[in-house]
Amino acid sequence: MSHNTFGHLFRVTTFGESHGPAMGCVVDGCPPGIPLVEADIQRDLDRRRPGQSKFVSQRREPDTVKILSGVFQDERMKKQVTTGSPIALLIENVDARGKDYAEIRDKFRPGHADYTYWAKYDGIRDYRGGGRQSARETAARVAAGAIARKVLDTLYRRVAVRGALVQIGNRAIDRKRWDWKEIPRNPFFCPDAKMAAEWAVYLDAIRKRGSSIGAIVEVVAEGIPAGLGAPVYGKLDADIAAAMMSINAVKGVEIGAGMRAAELSGEENADEMRKGARGRPRFLSNQAGGILGGISSGQPIVVRFAVKPTSSILTPRRTIDVKGNNTTISTKGRHDPCVGIRAVPVGEAMLACVLADHALRHRAQMG
Numbered sequence: 001m002s003h004n005t006f007g008h009l010f011r012v013t014t015f016g017e018s019h020g021p022a023m024g025c026v027v028d029g030c031p032p033g034i035p036l037v038e039a040d041i042q043r044d045l046d047r048r049r050p051g052q053s054k055f056v057s058q059r060r061e062p063d064t065v066k067i068l069s070g071v072f073q074d075e076r077m078k079k080q081v082t083t084g085s086p087i088a089l090l091i092e093n094v095d096a097r098g099k100d101y102a103e104i105r106d107k108f109r110p111g112h113a114d115y116t117y118w119a120k121y122d123g124i125r126d127y128r129g130g131g132r133q134s135a136r137e138t139a140a141r142v143a144a145g146a147i148a149r150k151v152l153d154t155l156y157r158r159v160a161v162r163g164a165l166v167q168i169g170n171r172a173i174d175r176k177r178w179d180w181k182e183i184p185r186n187p188f189f190c191p192d193a194k195m196a197a198e199w200a201v202y203l204d205a206i207r208k209r210g211s212s213i214g215a216i217v218e219v220v221a222e223g224i225p226a227g228l229g230a231p232v233y234g235k236l237d238a239d240i241a242a243a244m245m246s247i248n249a250v251k252g253v254e255i256g257a258g259m260r261a262a263e264l265s266g267e268e269n270a271d272e273m274r275k276g277a278r279g280r281p282r283f284l285s286n287q288a289g290g291i292l293g294g295i296s297s298g299q300p301i302v303v304r305f306a307v308k309p310t311s312s313i314l315t316p317r318r319t320i321d322v323k324g325n326n327t328t329i330s331t332k333g334r335h336d337p338c339v340g341i342r343a344v345p346v347g348e349a350m351l352a353c354v355l356a357d358h359a360l361r362h363r364a365q366m367g
Ligand SMILES: Cc1cc2nc3c(=O)[nH]c(=O)nc-3n(C[C@H](O)[C@H](O)[C@H](O)COP(=O)(O)O)c2cc1C
Pocket: 057, 111, 112, 113, 133, 134, 135, 138, 247, 248, 249, 250, 308, 310, 311, 312, 334, 335, 336, 339, 342, 343, 346
């Protein structure tokens, strides 16, 4: 597996497998002098961690992060800061249970990546938890994202990259009830308290049936100035779409009005401009999702992505085994009934990493 790195100046390489000893990443290109301690990273990891409610995987992973390099305690500044050298982060796997996968070792889960990994890597496939195809890998992305947030805060002050679950199955939130403060109060990262209560009943029934369901996540970055993005082959929207699409189970990505832009008239789609404060424009709407011509406009950057339903389900499904025989499969073990929930901090992290990379690239070209 040869492509485990993303980003140009803020470069993230992740490593590790679901049932190996540890996950981790190396973040290369982080500027020096940024205060960074493990607690800064742990905060984000704790939001992605499994086992926190009955609506997510029951695997018990504390996801405790260790910083192995790239920081030092500066006695003059009286704090631990980045040095500019590679920052290596380690997250141990402590609750892997390989036996859960013995039954499906030689079968392909429909909808999962078992068959394609097997076909691509000449039959070598780490079936224990899916190895590298497992979303355990996203813990490393979230850890890197916490560093990206610090880079953005250092460059621009007051940047907020926040995500929310806005739809499970066919049940979407009511945007009029959107309240960011609601998100930590329910197990879904849902900004609509009423819909969170409805989802609890809906998802419980799906979970008890041994089934699963898809979802939509929305991530918003505020405080990003105009100018990030590198036309024409490093457009900000193109890089964000690629980053989101690289998250496990993501099947669709849209920015701003996204697919709905097809239904809009030119008048509706035009984000009209007025004179704003401090010589900056004030936009009257944000159909563009904060990006025009691949460059940030200074408006909030709004990204949505759809995740498919978890393919590891209890309901028997028809499949084949590695010898090509017809068989059936029913996947036991500890799985997320709706992966959209824990994908929220992952989406935030990917957006933060892309923005940090583009911020450094913008600075490199424009000073
Ligand atoms: C946070 C998160 C948790 C996930 N948990 C599971 C899981 O418990 N069981 C499962 O079969 N897939 C899970 N997935 C999805 C698989 O990792 C993914 O479907 C698989 O790697 C195949 O890749 P693809 O769906 O991107 O094609 C999860 C995805 C995310 C983002």
